[in-house]
Amino acid sequence: MKNLTLLTAAAVGGVLVGLDPALAQDTTAAAAETAAVEFAAAADTAYIFNTLLFLIGGFLVMFMAAGFAMLEAGLVRSKNVSMQCLKNIALYSIASLMFWIFGYNLMYDGVDGGFIGSFTPKAIPAPDADPGDYAAASDFFFQLVFCATTASIVSGTLAERIKLWPFLIFTVILTGFIYPIAGSWQWGAGWLSEMGFSDFAGSTLVHSVGGWAALAGVLVLGARKGKFGADGQVHALPGSSMPLATLGTFVLWLGWFGFNGGSQLAMGTMADASSVARIFVNTNAAAAAGVVVAIVATQIMYKKVDITMALNGALAGLVSITAEPLMPSIFMAVVIGGIGGIIVVIVVPLLDKLKIDDVVGAIPVHLVAGIWGTLAVPLTNDGTSFGTQIVGIVSYGVFAFVASLVIWLILKATIGIRVSVEEEALGLDKAEIGVEAYPEFGVGSQRV
Structure with missing residues (x-):
């Protein structure tokens, strides 16, 4: 018209x-x-729509913090639920401050094909001096919530035996330095971006980086008492609430539409809006495939369906499609997500055999499925190659794992990272927090 x-x-x-x-x-x-x-007027409209995309995507990803908290609360034992809730609200708050003080500009300011940005706080321009195609504050908020997601991945893996303060100190370093530096290599127009590495919404940048940090931590921390027997037997330590874990998974699934859809980074044209809609469809299809494949696989392998595998199958499908949610057909999105579901069913018992105690299954879901999703990008996006993707995966793995391992070892040697045997048996809600999640069900509770 x-x-x-x-x-x-x-x-x-x-x-x-x-x-x-x-x-x-x-x-x-x-x-x-x-x-x-x-x-x-058209420019104003594009500015408004792009800003809204960042803000809506951002608060959906922020809501994923609630999803992680509920998932972890459901998968740990009742004596450790308050600890997981505290860790999740604390890590989100720490990430919010650290990403402003150091993270954003380390990730985006003057990287120019290099390895790192600048060590300065992010300045938000006044409304009358806000250039560009969207509000600068909306982009800052959107990138911030991604940073917090990385720390959430670490929280679940190390649950039920790590001290609070060492975990929070590690979160400061992860969200303020490790994640932003890694992110600058691709999303900050760094050296991997110039090489042609592709990671649309963070299968590697967010999920694998968090997974590598979690793996380094669990190797230093060790398994929970009673998880593995002397004869190599694996003992199940069931979580407190499958309804809560299921709710957390649905919240994460919802938040992922902001995670992937918002990463389109623009919605000022009909083509942008169509792309966001396609991303939503592919994201949903991959998650659904991950669930169905995990259900079928556990029925075949164990003769019973494991709900925790089904929940993690959904998350692994989501992580797998995150590296490239736009280009695949629905069929390919189902294939990519379904393989994510298989990864969970295979890798969870493999970690048990290796005596790696990952409480919530974050390493299979975020690390291994993140690697798979990044490798799958060239299957549907001819703008990159398997060789380039492998270089990126290895580079991120070496940096995130080694940097995290050094920090965990320093923390262990100085202030210690693990609670005592007695405190672990008592539960971290009593030993570390002082407030039980379910006091009326505790030992020696008084019923009136």
């Missing part, structure tokens, strides 16, 4: 040239003024 209006004005102006040059000049000037007004 706008184009038709402009063409009509131009045609009228052309006719008037032969009739009255002065009138034609006035008409042409009016048409130009109309075009300028309409162009400014």
Whole structure:
């Protein structure tokens, strides 16, 4: 309709040239003024829609913090639920501050094909001095919630035996330095971006980085008491609430639409809006496939369906599609997500054989499925190659694992990272927090 209006004005102006040059000049000037007004209005509309995309995507990803908290609360034993809730609200808050103080500019300011940005706090411009195609504050908020997600991954793996303060200190370093530096290599236009590495929404940058940090931590921390027998037997330590864990999974699934959809980074045109819709469909299909495959696989392997595998199958499907949620057909999204579900069913018992005690299954879900999703990008996106993807995966793995391992070892050697045997048996809610999640069900509780 706008184009038709402009063409009509131009045609009228052309006719008037032969009739009255002065009138034609006035008409042409009016048409130009109309075009300028309409162009400014279109730019304003794009600015509004792009800003809203960041903000809506951001608060959906922020809500994933609640999903992680509920998932972890459901998968740990009742004596450790308050600890997991505290860790999750604390890590989100720490990430919010550290990403402002150091993280954002380390990730985005002046990387220019290099390895790191600048060590300065992020400055948010005033509304009347806010350049670009979207509000700078909306982009900052959107990137911040991704940073917090990385720390959430570590929280679940190390549950039920890690001290609170060493975990929080590690979170400061992870969210303020390790994640932002790693992110600068790709999303900050660093060296991997120039090489052609592709990770649309963070299968490697967010999920694998968090997974590597968790793996380093669990190797230093060790397994929970009673998890593995002297004869190599694996003892199940069931979580407190499958309904809570299921709720957490659904919250994460919902938040993932912001995680992947918001990573389109623009919705000012019809093509952008269509791309966001396609991303939603593929994201949902991959998660659904992960669930169904995990259900079928556990029925075949164990003769019973394991709900924790089904929940983690959904998350592994989501992580797997995150590296490239736009380009695949629905069929390919189902294949990619379904393989994520298989990864969970295979890797969880493999970790048990290796005596690696990952309480919530974050390493299979975020690390291994994240690697798979990143490797799968060239299957649907011919703009990158398997070789480049492997270089990125290895680079992120070495950096995140080694940096995290060094920090965990320093913390262990200085302040210690593990509670005592007695405190672990008592539960961290009593030993570390002082507030039990379910006091009326505790040993020696008074019933009135």
